[in-house]
Amino acid sequence: xxxxxxxxxxxxxxxxxxxxxxxxxxxxxxxxxxxxxxxxxxxxxxxxxxxxxxxxxxxxxxxxxxxxxxxxxxxxxxxxxxxxxxxxxxxxxxxxxxxxxxxxxxxxxxxxxxxxxxxxxxxxxxxxxxxxxxxxxxxxxxxxxxxxxxxxxxxxxxxxxxxxxxxxxxxxxxxxxxxxxxxxxxxxxxxxxxxxxxxxxxxxxxxxxxxxxxxxxxxxxxxxxxxxxxxxxxxxxxxxxxxxxxxxxxxxxxxxxxxxxxxxxxxxxxxxxxxxxxxxxxxxxxxxxxxxxxxxxxxxxxxxxxxxxxxxxxxxxxxxxxxxxxxxxxxx
Numbered sequence: 001x002x003x004x005x006x007x008x009x010x011x012x013x014x015x016x017x018x019x020x021x022x023x024x025x026x027x028x029x030x031x032x033x034x035x036x037x038x039x040x041x042x043x044x045x046x047x048x049x050x051x052x053x054x055x056x057x058x059x060x061x062x063x064x065x066x067x068x069x070x071x072x073x074x075x076x077x078x079x080x081x082x083x084x085x086x087x088x089x090x091x092x093x094x095x096x097x098x099x100x101x102x103x104x105x106x107x108x109x110x111x112x113x114x115x116x117x118x119x120x121x122x123x124x125x126x127x128x129x130x131x132x133x134x135x136x137x138x139x140x141x142x143x144x145x146x147x148x149x150x151x152x153x154x155x156x157x158x159x160x161x162x163x164x165x166x167x168x169x170x171x172x173x174x175x176x177x178x179x180x181x182x183x184x185x186x187x188x189x190x191x192x193x194x195x196x197x198x199x200x201x202x203x204x205x206x207x208x209x210x211x212x213x214x215x216x217x218x219x220x221x222x223x224x225x226x227x228x229x230x231x232x233x234x235x236x237x238x239x240x241x242x243x244x245x246x247x248x249x250x251x252x253x254x255x256x257x258x259x260x261x262x263x264x265x266x267x268x269x270x271x272x273x274x275x276x277x278x279x280x281x282x283x284x285x286x287x288x289x290x291x292x293x294x295x296x297x298x299x300x301x302x303x304x305x306x307x308x309x310x311x312x313x314x315x316x317x318x319x320x321x322x323x324x325x326x327x328x329x330x331x332x
Contacts, residue, residue, distance in 0.1 A: 023103045023104045023105035023106065023160065024103065024104060024105075024106065024160050024161070024162070024164055024165070025101060025102075025103055025165070026101070026102050026103070026104060026160065026164060026165060026166065026167060027101065027165065027166045027167075028100065028102060028166075028167045028168075028169060029166070029167070029168045029169065030073070030113065030115075030154075030169045030170075030171060031168065031169070031170045031171065032068060032070060032115065032152055032171050033152075033170055033171065033172050033173070033291075034066060034067075034068055034173065034291070035172075035173070035291045035292070036066060036291055036292060036293050038059050038062055038063070038066050038293065039059060041293055041295070042055040042058060042059055042295070043055065045295040045297065046058075046181065046295065046297065050246070051181075051248070053226060053227055053246055053248075054181055054226070054246075054248045054250060056227055057224055057225065057226050057227045057250065058179055058181075058224060058250060058252065058295075060227075061224045061225075061252055062177060062179075062252070062254075062293070064148070064149070064150075065147070065148070065149060065150040065175070065177065065254050066150055066173075066177070066293070067116075067150055069094070069095065070093055070094075070095070070115040070116060070152070071092060071093070071094055071115075071116050071118065071119065071149070072090075072091065072092045072093065072115065072116060072117065072118040072119070073089065073090070073091065073093060073113065073114070073115050074088070074089075074090045074113070074114040074115075074117060074118075074125070075088065075089040075090070075111070075112075075113050075114075076088045076111070076112050076113075076128065076131070076134075077104065077109045077110075077111050077158070078109060078110045078111075078112070078130065078131040079107060079108075079109065080107075080108040080109065080110060080157075081108075083110070083130045083131055083132055084129070084130065085128065085129055085130065085131075086109070087102075087104070089102075092118070104158075104160045105160065106160055106161055106162070107160055108157070108158070108159050108160075109157070109158040109159075109160065110131045110155070110156075110157055110158070110207065111154075111155070111156045111157075111158050111167075111169065112131055112134060112153070112154070112155050112206050112207060113153065113154040113155075113156075113169050113171055114136075114151065114152065114153050114154075114171075114206065115151070115152040115153075115171055116149040116150055116151050116152060117136070117149070117151050119148070119149055120147060120148065120149045120151060121145065121147065121148045121149075122138055122139055122140075122144050122145060122146075122147050122148075123136045123137065123138060123139070123147065123151060124136070124137055124138075124139055131206075131207045132207055134205075134206045134207060135203055135204060135205050135206060135212075136151065136153075136174075136203055136204045136206065137202065137203040137204075137212075138202050138203065138217060138256075140217070141202045141214075141215040141217055142215065142216075142217055142218065143217065143218050143220070144217050144218070144219050144220070144255070145219070145220050145222070146219065146220070146221065146222045146252065146253045146254045146255070147175055147254040147255060148254070150173055150175060150254070151173070151174055151175050152171035152172060152173050152174065153171060153172065153174050153204070153206050153209070154169045154170055154171040154172065155206065155207055155209065156169050172290070172291060173290060173291035174204055174256075174257075174290050174291075175254055175255065175256060175257075175290065175291075176254070176255060176256070176257050176288045176289060176290055176291065176292050176293070176294070177252065177253065177254045177255075177292070177293045177294070178197055178221070178252065178253045178255070178266065178288065178293075178294045178296065179224070179250060179251070179252045179253075179293070179294070179295050179296065180195055180221065180250065180251045180252070180266060180268065180282075180296045180298070181248060181250050181295060181296065181297045181298070182248065182249045182250070182268070182298055182299070182300050182306065183247055183248060183297075183298070183299045183300065184247045184248070184249055184300045185247040185299075186299065186300060186301050186302055187270070187272075187300040187301065187302055187303075187304055188302075189272040189273045189274065189302070189304075190249075190270060190271075190272060190273075190300065190304060191271045191272055191273045191275075192270075192271045193249045193251065193268060193269070193270050193271075194221075194251070194268070194269050194271075195221040195251045195266055195267060195268040195269070196218050196219060196220055196221060196266070196267050197218070197219040197221060197253050197255060197264070197265070197266050197267075198216060198217075198218055198219075198264060198265050198266075198267070199216075199258045199259070199262065199263065199264025199265060199288075200217060200219060200255045200256045200257065200258055200264065200288070201213050201256035201257055201258070201259070202214055202215045202217055202256070203256075204256065211256060211257060211259070213259045213262075219253050219255045220253075221251040221252060221253040221266070222251060222252055222253065223249075223250070223251055224250040224251060224252045226246060226248065226250065251268075255288075257287065257288050257289055257290045257292075258287045258288040259287065260287050261287075262287075263283050263284060263285055263315075264283075264284055264287075264288060265281055265282060265283045265284065266281070266282045266284075266296065267279060267280070267281050267282075268280045268281075268282070268306055270300065270304030270305075270306075271304075272304055276304070276320075276321070277304075277321050278303055278304030278305050278318065278319070278320050278321075279318070279319045279321070280298075280304075280305050280306040280316065280317070280318050280319075281316070281317045281318075281319075282296060282298070282306065282308070282314050282315070282316060283314065283315035283316070283317070284296075284313070284314055284315075285313065285315075286313065296308070296312065296314065297309045297312060298312070303318075303320060304320075305318040305320070306318075
């Protein structure tokens with residue numbers, strides 16, 4: 001999905017240098033690129049009629065992240081001579097269309113653009129005085145919750161001269177999402193289900209488009225409330241699951257991508273009504289790419305263990321801590 005919103009802004013007032021001329025008048029078009037169609041992917045991954053309520057609930061939960069709307073933009077221009085930040089536009093737009101005309105003196109620049117970072121709950125923008133050091137980092141590199149905004153970034157070299165009148169900047173999503181869909185039909189004793197994810201990046205270099213894997217953060221997955229047929233039922237994105245009207249339990253996560261060539265995992269802990277606990281570790285080889293959604297569809301057996309449905313390329317290990325000596329199973 002492609003949404004274009006040209007940004008036109010009279011940027012003379014933002015120029016920090018004492019210049020006798022304002023520079024060339026430029027039009028800069030910014031394009032937000034969404035590569036994942038939520039509805040189509042969920043229809044493909046959860047195609048059963050019984051999963052219709054699950055599809056709708058997951059789609060509503062992810063819409064604020066996989067959005068075609070930029071809440072805010074942070075646009076920075078750096079000199080290539082000393083890599084100092086020369087100009088910046090930082091504002092809320094709350095729309096997919098907004099216009100700016102900018103005036104830049106003749107020079108070579110590195111332009112870095114971000115969208116939807118202002119209200120992100122887990123990512124912070126650091127070292128923005130220079131393009132080479134500008135990065136997004138998790139506030140806590142060891143433990144994090146699901147990200148609440150879909151962050152977009154872009155980089156563009158800009159040579160401004162007498163013939164320059166127009167630039168196009170394409171912003172791409174730099175976060176990803178994982179959803180665990182559990183069919184609990186065979187586990188009548190299930191009391192609760194909680195999950196975490198390991199293997200994601202801890203940060204991102206905006207200029208180089210490189211992710212950092214210098215720690216092993218644990219992301220806590222959120223319960224996704226299942227819709228109820230009753231018109232009075234809550235449908236808030238951030239409402240924890242109560243006892244579902246159907247057998248499905250879902251947890252979801254928006255995080256940073258995983259590393260190419262490395263496995264990542266989801267640990268799911270099922271608590272049964274007699275306070276017994278079963279931990280299932282799902283191991284995935286295929287990387288979780290920026291801008292993507294991964295749906296892990298599994299069935300829970302009577303012990304609380306999870307088993308991937310047919311066609312899921314997922315490794316499984318199960319630990320039952322409620323039997324004497326424990327029990328460990330590995331399915332590849």
